[in-house]
Amino acid sequence: MIQKILDRHFDSISFIHYNKNKIAEDNIRNTADTVMFLSGVSAFLLFLILLLSGSSYFCFFLIAILFVLVGIHLVQKVFLSNISESFKLSRMYSFFFYGVMILAYSYADIIMNMTSRCVVFPCAIIVITAIYMDTFLATTVYKIVLTIIYCIMDSMIRPHYGVKRDLFVAGVAIIASLFSYFEIVDLAINKGEDRRILERKSTTDLLTGIYNKLSFEEKCNEYLKKRKPGARCILFIFDLDNFKEVNDTFGHQTGDNVLKKFSEILQSYFHPYDIMGRIGGDEFMVLVMGEMPEGFAEKRCRSILHEFKTARINQVSGLTCSIGIVSDNDCASFTELYKKADEALYIAKESGKATFNLHEENEKRNSRTS
Structure with a gap:
């Protein structure tokens, strides 16, 4: 198991090193898509709350989230091309963006479910594995840091027994996301290899192996x-x-x-x-x-x-x-x-x-x- 984790770590480093520009562009593009998706989700939730419960506190929270999303969208429009030219910049931006979004929606989940298990944070930890590509070490450390912040926030709001339960679920989600990461890296590497094979076949003479x-x-x-x-x-x-x-x-x-x-x-x-x-x-x-x-x-x-x-x-x-x-x-x-x-x-x-x-x-x- 440890050997497999190490293999995937080195595989991810090699894969990202040789595909930095494309991965940076894909990561930034995914944040833009996430903004649109979350804007739609927030607007829909706001409509349901106004229609069914009229909770002024949560309405205010969702309206704030919508303003934040609109602001992020405008920032992306202005700086998107510059950010996507650098893998390090795209990583910093993506980490900040996903961190704010995950913690914000997790906070709303805690407030709305004071006595039941929170599901937003563990689900988000798994989902981010699929929409953000980075090295195994970077993504794992990032998830652990987010989990620590989440647990601190959770402990300040919820009863003690609820925090322990949420921490357990978050830990399981991190472990599940690691296995998901293995499969995603394998798929990305195989897809890249298949693409290179197709490119080689389309550019070379099949009999001699030199250019057509x-x-x-x-x-x-x-x-x-x-x-x-x-x-x-x-x-x-x-x-x-x-x-x-x-x-x-x-x-x-x-x-x-x-x-x-x-x-x-x-x-x-x-x-x-x-x-x-x-x-x-x-x-x-x-x-x-x-x-x-x-x-x-x-x-x-x-x-x-x-x-x-x-x-x-x-x-x-x-x-x-x-x-x-x-x-x-x-x-x-x-x-x-x-x-x-x-x-x-x-x-x-x-x-x-x-x-x-x-x-x-x-x-x-x-x-x-x-």
């Missing part, structure tokens, strides 16, 4: 827009030679293995932060950003051509590819780079395949063979 065409272009545009004037980049286009013959002769399973192997070769020769994508059936692209040594593109292409040619995939060997390359430090767009690299690829194909061609910055095209 759409995601590759989006990533390239994102990186190219951020680069500083004069920063260098190189775009490679790889086209497997006679790939249709491989599929026709050896079958599509072998063809898929060829594509996987070529993707592995690319990933072994380029860094993880370089952008790699499969943009067509047998076409791949790589965008390299930053400073590169002299002759980087040529050396890299020779190595890739050699390893691909010497690799044996099922019954297939001696495979080759054609490569088009463009180097740029003039802040060209992805569309411009793609066009130049494609022109270089065309020349490589026309030169007999199994070669690479560099589209020079000065528009001179020099065909080189491996």
Whole structure:
């Protein structure tokens, strides 16, 4: 049991650390929804009391609560965006807001039920677990502090036997909320993991595991827009030679293995932060950003051509590819780079395949063979 609590504590810390912004926004949004809900509840209770009992004291209390809720709503309208930008600010605001609301309604519950068991506070302790996300330690300490304040308030108003009963129920509620917290964290983590899996499936090529065409272009545009004037980049286009013959002769399973192997070769020769994508059936692209040594593109292409040619995939060997390359430090767009690299690829194909061609910055095209 203790190990499970510790596991959930560390799970909650990790989950919140990597999702701080979204959790902060969700917590603040939930306080806004709670304001609207409590306003409706208070207005409804006020209507019932005026209609049935006419209790002036409790009417005054509910009217005060309504004014407080309206004030909080106005504060949220003005400062909501600023608060939600910081997890610490959202925590402070949420703790204060829920603390005031829980204690206020618990006070009303004590006044209205002097001789019977109070239910608002224990219910609120469990409900807050579902609507406010934070680390296990923070939420547990917060609930304990609220319980201490509640018991002090309760002891000043109710008979002694009633306080002991309320304290017992509040303790049970805290324990129940801990188990609820375990399940909520599990659901949140699993939901986040499912979302990441879906995102990965939607952005990557399922066969090779690198970016698909759409995601590759989006990533390239994102990186190219951020680069500083004069920063260098190189775009490679790889086209497997006679790939249709491989599929026709050896079958599509072998063809898929060829594509996987070529993707592995690319990933072994380029860094993880370089952008790699499969943009067509047998076409791949790589965008390299930053400073590169002299002759980087040529050396890299020779190595890739050699390893691909010497690799044996099922019954297939001696495979080759054609490569088009463009180097740029003039802040060209992805569309411009793609066009130049494609022109270089065309020349490589026309030169007999199994070669690479560099589209020079000065528009001179020099065909080189491996």
